Each structure stands twice: as C-alpha cells, then as structure tokens.
Amino acid sequence: MEALIGSIQKFSTEDGPGIRTTVFLKGCPLNCRWCHNPELIDPEQELIRVPGRCIHCGYCMKICPEDAVFVDEENNIDIRRDRCTRCMRCADECWSQALKPVAKKMTVREVYEEALQDRSFYQHTGGGITISGGELLLHREFVEELIDMGEKDGIDFCLDTSGYGDGEFLFRMASRSNVSNILFDIKAMDDRKHQELTGVSNEPILKNLRRLAEDPATRRKIHLRMPLIAGLNDGDEDIQAVALEIEKLGITQVTILPYHDFGISKKRNIGGMQERFSPPAEARLEEIRRALEKTGAAVNISGTPGK
C-alpha cells in the first residue's frame, strides 16, 4: 500500500501527548479559506516552488518541455500552471530544491520505519505517531495498515482529522486500543457558515463526532481542536454553539488553534491565492478559553505553555 506523503515530521510536540512523529498525508475534501497546509489539499502530486532557495541557474527553464517555468517581475522563479503537466523534470534538475514535488510516494512500511526511528523518544515521553494531512479518511487502507503495524509494537497513535468522511471507519479506528487521541477539528457549528468557510457541509462531520461521543471508550479519546480566525468563527454565537456541543457530548479536552498565516506563501507557491486573516486578539482568546472551560473541559491555547 502506498500513499503520497507530504512530510514526516519528527519532534512534533503540538499534535498529541509527548514527542511524536506526525505523518502528513496528501489530499483533503475540505478547502478551508485559511488552510495551514494548502499544498496537501489536492490528492495528486503537485509542484511547489521555494523562491528563496533559487540560485537562478536557469536549468529548470531549459529542461521544461512545456515552457512553463518563468521568472516573474520580482525576479522570482514561477510556474505557468496552465501549461505545467507536473512531469517534475524541472524539480529533478533543481539542485537547490527551489522547485520540488510537494509529496513523496511511500509505502506503509517505509513511513512506519522512518517514524519508528524515534521510538525511544515515544517511550520516554508518552509520545507516538500522529496521522494528519490532508485528511486521513481519504486514505483508509493506508491508515489501517499503519495502525496495524504499530499495534504489534505497542506504538501509540493520534488521529488528526476534519471528521469529513467514512464515519464507521473513523469509529473503528478510534476504538483501536493503540489509538489514544482523536484530534477532531471543528470549524463552525452553523452549517451555512461551515460551507462558506470550508466548501463542505458540517453535517457528516457532526454526525461522526456524535458517533464517537456516544461510546464512552471513544468519547474520552476525543480532543476537539478549533482553529480560530478573527471575524470568521470567533463570535459569541459561534463559541456558544461549540460550547453547547462540547457539553452535550461530554468532551473533556479542547485546544484552540489561533490562526497563523503560514498557508499564504505555501498557497502562492503551488500557484494559488489565499486571503490573509488574523487571529483573535489575545484578550479575546482568553475570553473564549474561559467560555469553553465553563463546559468542564480542559482548554488549551496552542503555542502557549500548557499541560
């Protein structure tokens, strides 16, 4: 079984307990306006540019059979996406890695072995592997095989999901003994808003979330994560609705992910445009944290010292 892997990030400390290795799968059914990893939305291989690394040797322009590589008015390397066939010959010639494929095709075994290099760190810190993306529910077979492999070695898994996809599969994976946390993203409770922000309805997402919450064994593994973007989903109504859901479902762990703009340049570098937003002000974040805490859940703000 193979999949396109965006990256395997070691020393990952924000995606679950302990020191972890996060595996980023490529492909996501959502298209969030602020997406942090826009290069992982398209399930197909893509070409990404890193203009800062370009040394202007010109080899990419010479090799491109479609004449798709050019230098823009700011002297940055760029791609005419309408012509590019993603043949990657420019990337092969680019020794400075200013042009490169977004992802790498890897087998489950390869991914697992690379992650397992850090096994002793997992053992000392209660860490493990986090599967993220992209959306892992687009890669069910791959995910299941990876978890199977880890089960034999007692490796802990966290699943980082948008919740959009095969709910039965998600429930089945969440029930596995070596899956400890479901990092479940909630963007908005209002369906119209959700569609506007992410391009999809939140109906299947909430259904899957409620399914997980029904069973106490999977409920305690739910770790709700909420990206917060000022003016988009941080209003009192948004927060109240989420708080209500948290309370209703008995969710005990919540992390607030304040917006950051890392997505903008990545989106540009794969040939798109992303709007710039801002995170809620610190005082507002604190208000939201307190509001969510009233549900009885433990609430962290990502990037600040917490438990």
Place this chain on the structure above:
Amino acid sequence: MLSPRISRMKERHLNTIPCITAERLVLQTEAYKKFAGEATPIFRAKVVQYIMEHMTTLILDDELIVGTATNAYRGASLFPEFQSSSWYISDIDDFSTRKKDPYYISPEDKKIILETLPYWEGKSMEDLADKVMPAHIKELEKDDIICVGLENGVCGETTCNHDKIMELGLRGYMEECQRNIDAHLPQTREEQEKVDFWNACIIQCQGLITYAHRMADEAERLAGECGDPERKKELLRIAENCRVVPENPPETFYQGLQMIWFVHLYFYIEVCTTACGFGRFDQYMWPLYKKDVIDEKNITRQEALEMLESFYLKTNEVYEVRDNWYATSFAGYPMWQTLMVGGQTRDGRDATNDLSFLCLEAASELQTRQPIMALRVWEHTPEELFRYGCRMVQEGQANPGFFSDRRGIEISLEKGGTMEEARDWAIVGCTQPAPGGGGAEGSPDAGYVNMGKMIEFVLHNGVDPATGKLMGLQTGDPEKFQNIEEVKDALKKQIIHHYDLIRQGYNLMQSIHMNRYPVIFASMVTEGCVEKGKPVQNGGAKYSTCGVFVTGPANLADSIEAIDQCVFRDKTVTMKELIHACDTNFQGNERLRQLLLNKPAKYGNNDAHVDGVYREMMHYIARTVQEWPDARGGHYAFGIDSQTMNLSHGAVTGALPDGRLAGEPLCDASSPMMGRDVHGPTATVKSVASMVDAELHEGALYNLRFDPHGVQGEKGLEILEGVIKTYFEDGGQHIQINVVNNETLKKAQIKPEDYRGLMVRVAGYMAYFTELDKSAQDAIIYRRPHLASAE
C-alpha cells in the same frame, strides 16, 4: 532568592573587569634569584612558598570564604616560566583593548611588569618549545592544521583526592611525606628524586598553611577595625577557620568549603593551570553537611546555601591569561571547574543526597560562569533531582550538563579503573570521565587535528591548497581513486600521520616538563604521587592519559558521503571538477554546491550510512591513537571536542565537498555541521548517540540548543527529560543544552549592558555571552535552535 549579601557580591563580580597584576610576578622573580641552585622540585616549591609568605592577603566586604589568586579582585597573574615574556611585552597594551578575553592593567602594574619581564627573556617553556620543536610541526601549528599542547601551559588537569584532603588535612600529607623521607636513604638518582619530591611537598604545604595563618591575622585585624558587630563576628569566624584549615581536617561544613577553596586556589597560584575539577562535591562534603545541617542543626539549610554560594563566587575569581590565538580557540575565560552531583556510590547505590539538591539550587540562584555543574544520571537517579536539572536548563541557565553514568563507568573501566573506582568516576578535564578516587591525571589537550585540512590534503595529494606547499602526507593522486574506500583509506593515513606528529611534539614537551616544571602541590593531592614519590608529570598519578581531540568531524563524514554519492555512485561530477569547485570556493558553480548540500545525506539526521561513516572514521582514530604511550608511561586517549577551535580551524580551511564555504566555522564538537541537521533534535540526538561508545576514552561533547518556545511549560520539561534520557539510553555520554532564542542573543549583541548575566554553554564550560567576541557569539547563534512543530 539570593540573600542581600550574595546579591551584592554577585553585582561586584559582574561589575569588575578582570585585570592583570604584577605582584606574583615580582615575588616570583625575587624567589627565582634567591633559590636558584636547589634541586628542581625543591626550588619550585620554595618559590611558591615565598609567594605565599609575601602575597597580599585580601579579604573583601561580605566574603565568607576567603583567599584570592592575586592582590586584586578578579585578578590574574603572569607566568613567565611557562609563557613567553616576548608576547607579554608586545601585547601589553593590547590586553585591555583586545576583543577576546580582555584584561585591564593599571599604569603602575604595567610599569612594574615591563621592568620585571626582561629577566625572563628567553627563559620560558614557550621559548624553549620554539627552539626544540621540529620545524615541520611548528609550521603545521602556525597554519592551524594541528596544535600541540604544553608549549606554554601546564601538564596536568587535576581532579584530586578530595576525600583524603578532607580526612587528613595538609598535616596528614606532611606526615606521610616525612615518614617516606625517614624510610629512605637515597642510594640512586631515582631515590634521591623521590626524597626531593617529598621534601618539596612538605615545603609547599607549609606555604599554604602560612598563607592561611596570614589570612587569619588579616581577618582579625579587620575585625578590630570593624564597626559592624555582625561583620566583626564573621571576620573572627573566618580567622578561626583559617587557623584550622587547610592544616587540619575541617570540623564544620563551613570549614570544609574553606578547605576546598584553599586547596584549589593553590593550584592556580602555583602554576597557570586550568580544568581543576571539584569532583564529586556532594559526596565528600556530605558528612560535614549532614552533621551541621541535619544531625546537629548547627546551621540552617539557608545558611549552608549562602556559604555555598559564597564558595561558588570564589570559583569565578581565577584566570589564566592566554595569548590571542588561545583566547580565540577557547573563548570566554574558561577554567573548566566542574562540580559534580548525583550518580552512584562506590558500591553501586544511588548517591543523591540533600546536598546534591543544594548544589544545584546554589547554581540556579547564582547563575555565574563557574563552577560548571555536572549531573550524573543513571537509572536510579531520583526523578526530582533529574527534573531539577532539566528545569534549570529549561529556564535557559545552560547548566547543568548531563552525563551518562553508564558511559562514565564503561570509560573508566577502559581506562584501567576497578569497578569501585569506575562507579566513583569523575570528570577530569572538561567532560572526560576517568576512574574516581582522585588518582586520574588527564593531561589536557595534547592536540587537535583539523579535519577540514585533512580533506584538503587528500584532495591535493598532501599539498595545502592555501599555500601550494607540500605539508601533508602524499596519499596519492585523488583523480585516480576508484571508489570511496580508497578515499577513506587515504584520509585515515593522512589523519593518523598528523596525530603521530602531535604525539612526537607532545612527548617532547612532556619530557621537558618532567625535568623543569614538576607541579608539586597538585601532584601531592593526586592519588599515587606521594606513594611513588613522583609528580604527575613523571607518571606519578595512578592513571595517566593524554587527551587528543578533533575539529570538524561532521565536515569529514559529510564530505566523504558527498564524494561517495556525487562522484562514485551518481557520477554527477568528476573528482577533478569537484576539487576545482572547492579550490575556487564554488565561484560560478553555486549549482554544484547546492547539489552537495542537498543531495548527499548529512550527519545529524539519523541516516545510518553517513552516521556510519562518522563512526568508522572516529573509531579508527580512537583505536589507533589509544595504543600509543605518552612520555611518562600513560597513554593517549581520544575524544570529540572542539572547544571554539572550530572557528580558528575553519578560518584557514577552504571550501569542502560537503558544501561548506571557505573560511566558515567547522562543526561544533560532536554536533552536526551548523544548519545541516534538518530533521529536528530527535534525529540529531539519535545520530550523535549512534557514534558514541566507551571506545572514545575522552567521550564526546554534545551541544544542543532549543528555542524556548519548543520546550515551554510542563510538557516542555517532559520533552527535555525525554531527549536526555533517550540520548543516554542510546549510548550518549554527555549533553549540554542551551535554551535561548536568536532574538535574545541578537539583542544581547546590540545591547550587551542589558544582558551581562546571560550565560551560554560553550564547550564543557560556561561563558557570559556578552563577554564573548562577536565571531564566537555568531557561532552560537548559528547553532541551529530546535523549534517545536509548526508545519
């Protein structure tokens, strides 16, 4: 919280620029003239005794522990018997203005120094070394290709037998020496040498006892003048202490501290020494601490803490004046005074006690450059002690350094220690483990070989491309190498050839030290010397080793891997093209440099192949040089440590096949090349651990820097703990962690006055960041900080 007294003392410490004074130089010159003609050890002992009889007895306000190395606070002395008066004279105006480790000299002292130094012209060890060192070795040293120790320094890194000192006092040593003298009527030269040595020991003990009594007189005098009844009481107590120690065993914890300080201070007055470790301080001080603080409650824990901090401040008062080259290669006034806590007892139980905590607490409150705290970690180290150390590091104190007990024990066994001595291992030098019991002598820094130049030599068949001169071994036409094994073989020959030159030079220096510069007092307190009647220079210590080290090991491994991948496996570039690109510093060929940087694996990313190359090369050196005897019957020991010599050695090294540009620093100690570890700290830790084992007798010094954001909060603490534990479990020996971000360091560069107290761990020692020269600061900023995830 620091007590008001300690705060005032720390403020004074930070506000005083180190200075050079003339007093010791003048006294020494007088004594040299007075005692000329005595047998060498006796002559040297009498000179030191004379200094102790006449040097200023200086007691500063607030002090609880007394004894200074010179007549001025934060003062340093010149040692013209070791270091050449010629550069003392030529550099005298430069000392106060030079960028690296400056020293103030008052106009009066300068005048006296310049009047006194002509007597020493041509008389130093350094002058002699210059005459006798083979020209080829000198040239290699001048070009920063190798360096050879002992040319102007002292043979000996002392981690003495503190237990015996505490038990017997100097009186006990004097009696032992006298008994030995009484039992011998010399019939041979060797026997006469022994008797001379024992007599010299007695003379030097008398010198220190006299000094202590003079300090007592001074304290009493000050007490008589003192209007403050509290301080008056303190001064009288100081006087009382100085009449008991060092002559007699200490009776209280307070006296114990004074005892250890007198003994260590004496090392620095006798000769221009460094790296005199405090050994297992929490063990030999424990009985007195237990008696005074726990059992009899004579003093409170808080009082003990203040005494300990007063003692720590003392350790910041000793210096060794170094020339410009040395101050660059070992930047930040390092003295490597390591103080160890934790670990296990001689019979294999956990050794942690309340004093272990107090020692860390004092360091954590005080945050001065010295002593260097070393925490021994094993499976039974209490979680609270380990966590205490981790928390200090997390707070950005860069202290303590962590040491694996397992590796310490294995290395000590390799060095010949018994199991009990191995469990009692101590650091001798900056991070090198040696058998405990105070009988291990690790003559420092026999030399360093610049791996960058070794690559250049092999790629030019022995010619240094910088000068066009044939400097190295002719290892064959590089264009004719058929595979990477041939390249590695050539490198091994080239490297060993240069270590062999270090050996030749160093054994020569050792032989001179034996005949002219026996160090008496430090030898006496080192186990084995009194028994054998020999100073450490002559092999008196129970275990003698000489450390040889390496700069640029990661550049070596990365360059081999790059040649292997790009020339032999992929054939993207020919050897000729590669050499040409390096010779021209990749001018007009940046694309090739990018290939070399990005395509071949780099050490530090947990890549089994390149890590294996690193291991193979380092272990080859270790196995080879560790077979070699030194001049005194000890043997060479190899370790991975560069101090800050990666800067000076990098400055003379051209571009390398690993993509490093000409003149850039080489890698730091056993860390990956700066900026090449791109898979995060866990991968780096794995790589470094994978190449360390007990075969590296001097261990491997590993610097790791985290951005504070990556390790904040309780989770951050768990992460630090996990990183250290994994490193040790995988075989690591030593790790030191700086938690500081680039913004802070850059701000400190711009506004140093606001960051006087900001400390960084440089290389087994701590330095105030703002006291480092800009290039050394930049090198620390350049060490890759590890952030937490942010994809």
